[in-house]
Amino acid sequence: MNKVILWFNQTGSPARFDAFAARWSRPSFILAFILLAVGIYGALFSVPADYKQGESFRILYIHVPAAWMSLMIFVIMALQSAIALVWRIKICELIAMASAPVGAMFTAVTLISGAVWGKPTWGTWWTWDPRLTSELVLLFLYLGVMGLYSAIDDRRAAARAAGFLAIIGTVNVPIVHFAVTWWNTLHQGETIRLIGPSKMDGSMLWPLLTLVVATKLWYIGSVLARARVLNLQQESQKQWAIERYGDTP
Amino acid sequence: MNPWNYVALAYGAFALLLCWDFLAPRLALKKSVRAVALRLLRRKPL
Numbered sequence: 001m002n003k004v005i006l007w008f009n010q011t012g013s014p015a016r017f018d019a020f021a022a023r024w025s026r027p028s029f030i031l032a033f034i035l036l037a038v039g040i041y042g043a044l045f046s047v048p049a050d051y052k053q054g055e056s057f058r059i060l061y062i063h064v065p066a067a068w069m070s071l072m073i074f075v076i077m078a079l080q081s082a083i084a085l086v087w088r089i090k091i092c093e094l095i096a097m098a099s100a101p102v103g104a105m106f107t108a109v110t111l112i113s114g115a116v117w118g119k120p121t122w123g124t125w126w127t128w129d130p131r132l133t134s135e136l137v138l139l140f141l142y143l144g145v146m147g148l149y150s151a152i153d154d155r156r157a158a159a160r161a162a163g164f165l166a167i168i169g170t171v172n173v174p175i176v177h178f179a180v181t182w183w184n185t186l187h188q189g190e191t192i193r194l195i196g197p198s199k200m201d202g203s204m205l206w207p208l209l210t211l212v213v214a215t216k217l218w219y220i221g222s223v224l225a226r227a228r229v230l231n232l233q234q235e236s237q238k239q240w241a242i243e244r245y246g247d248t249p
Numbered sequence: 250m251n252p253w254n255y256v257a258l259a260y261g262a263f264a265l266l267l268c269w270d271f272l273a274p275r276l277a278l279k280k281s282v283r284a285v286a287l288r289l290l291r292r293k294p295l
Binding site for chain 2: 029040108225229242
């Protein structure tokens, strides 16, 4: 068998996944902490104040990476749910369900930091703008997935039902992303582009890119830690779990 | 309000939510590991 396929098959076993998650969660968090520290230092003390927004623009260094994560995690959650629904792969169910609270956390960061930035810039904490409203709907979708997963006793059935909601909820992802182009909105348009020139000066860009990488590493660390808990909760009566954790004081 | 107060508020909320996200699975893992250990203890003859 192909080595990569073999590795995926082996990691898909609950016992191996537990070891894999235990091994890689910590280094991801450590790297994320380092990059967060560097990025936040750069955002707060290294880059100059914006000529229009003043000091409050520094909030965008956490707002933008958190907003990107809120969308990216939802897509990952829906993809994992789709794989789990089609091929009944348990680990994909766990990763999908473990992603929901992390995604909800980043969506909450996006909404809170956006509100705190909006007050000095727009003069209001909140407005029913298409981008803001669709991001709030995204938070409700995350909470819906988490609620549905907790509401059903059978863990596999719960993951299937919540995964189905995640798949339907992906409709909202392009709405959030394109809200600034489809409608007249108070929210600013694209500043940073993956293809083509960005509107942000290069000297102000590096803390943002550092924090973008940091939040991705944070997600990897957090989703592995959370999936490990869900895995252990479901496997607590299995021999491997008893052998590995039975003697823990 | 001073603009730095808004910055502090946003970064404070960010730090608080990251702390929750970091600690919550660790506490849940401890609870799950303890449950496995207790189950084994109950199985062992006195």
